[in-house]
Amino acid sequence: xxxxxxxxxxxxxxxxxxxxxxxxxxxxxxxxxxxxxxxxxxxxxxxxxxxxxxxxxxxxxxxxxxxxxxxxxxxxxxxxxxxxxxxxxxxxxxxxxxxxxxxxxxxxxxxxxxxxxxxxxxxxxxxxxxxxxxxxxxxxxxxxxxxxxxxxxxxxxxxxxxxxxxxxxxxxxxxxxxxxxxxxxxxxxxxxxxxxxxxxxxxxxxxxxxxxxxxxxxxxxxxxxxxxxxxxxx
Amino acid sequence: xxxxxxxxxxxxxxxxxxxxxxxxxxxxxxxxxxxxxxxxxxxxxxxxxxxxxxxxxxxxxxxxxxxxxxxxxxxxxxxxxxxxxxxxxxxxxxxxxxxxxxxxxxxxxxxxxxxxxxxxxxxxxxxxxxxxxxxxxxxxxxxxxxxxxxxxxxxxxxxxxxxxx
Numbered sequence: 001x002x003x004x005x006x007x008x009x010x011x012x013x014x015x016x017x018x019x020x021x022x023x024x025x026x027x028x029x030x031x032x033x034x035x036x037x038x039x040x041x042x043x044x045x046x047x048x049x050x051x052x053x054x055x056x057x058x059x060x061x062x063x064x065x066x067x068x069x070x071x072x073x074x075x076x077x078x079x080x081x082x083x084x085x086x087x088x089x090x091x092x093x094x095x096x097x098x099x100x101x102x103x104x105x106x107x108x109x110x111x112x113x114x115x116x117x118x119x120x121x122x123x124x125x126x127x128x129x130x131x132x133x134x135x136x137x138x139x140x141x142x143x144x145x146x147x148x149x150x151x152x153x154x155x156x157x158x159x160x161x162x163x164x165x166x167x168x169x170x171x172x173x174x175x176x177x178x179x180x181x182x183x184x185x186x187x188x189x190x191x192x193x194x195x196x197x198x199x200x201x202x203x204x205x206x207x208x209x210x211x212x213x214x215x216x217x218x219x220x221x222x223x224x225x226x227x228x229x230x231x232x233x234x
Numbered sequence: 235x236x237x238x239x240x241x242x243x244x245x246x247x248x249x250x251x252x253x254x255x256x257x258x259x260x261x262x263x264x265x266x267x268x269x270x271x272x273x274x275x276x277x278x279x280x281x282x283x284x285x286x287x288x289x290x291x292x293x294x295x296x297x298x299x300x301x302x303x304x305x306x307x308x309x310x311x312x313x314x315x316x317x318x319x320x321x322x323x324x325x326x327x328x329x330x331x332x333x334x335x336x337x338x339x340x341x342x343x344x345x346x347x348x349x350x351x352x353x354x355x356x357x358x359x360x361x362x363x364x365x366x367x368x369x370x371x372x373x374x375x376x377x378x379x380x381x382x383x384x385x386x387x388x389x390x391x392x393x394x395x396x397x398x399x
Binding site for chain 2: 022026029036040041043044045046048049051079175176177178179180181182184185186188189192229231
């Protein structure tokens, strides 16, 4: 029998290839992606509150005591070309009980840092090369931050978060005329808040949360978040 | 013996395989949806305006927007005066007060106060967003703040590049 006359075998599964129509989906992509590209934000914008010295944020106090157990801190940070001058009534600052130095300034001084790596990180964001040229000596914001942390000293005691100077939240920053704006922002960051210490669980302020564990700067602990920018040292 | 018929395979139909293109589009779409922003204020970085970095997390609110760059001072998109070498022309100042800036801010404050008396408008808050280049010296920052204070804008919001989350 000739093989030519044999009928083609019908396969059991007559599979038809289905081609998916992706055209509407492509239309959607073509419209959505340019729109989203235009409205995408790859940087985060934030704000730092401040106010004029005459109408600075009031001291947060629950009650006014006629006889205060300790004098107010009156924390002031002067920013000069030589570094920081931190003054206040705390013994840590060495200014004396009046918070003012008569004659020579004996308040805590934090000189400039000559660590090139630190200056590169603080002034150029750690980015090497490019147009950013860090200064050989820069303001030691890290050291200032450590001092502020020691001043406030947040810790857990008996399940409650306690700090030194709990009613003090104001800081007066007085930069010199030539100080760059970025240094002022760095000082504001250093005095605002810090990571919660270990030994307890911090909660936000609000109903349902105990006052003993709550922090206005949740998830961090407030240091001195109310900033008043003064006219300057000179 | 017959000649064998030459086998001519049909010309193959070229089909475009767009599966990988769809994969890329889907991933880009998901990423852009995540980056979608509804911020009320806009920052236009340029050579003259580079905001400082900060650990602040507070979100900005709508307010009068003053931008101080290395080249100019702008209020709500309108250029007020030029800046050179981190300072303004002394002829434009009355002591610490920057006259053109004061005039503009005073107009805005008066307008907002007039609007605040109408129903449906929010009261005048004296809030001012300050976008300042990170290398501007404090002397100019102080003059801008003093001028804004005299124009009854006493609540400053320093705009910075913050942290996510």
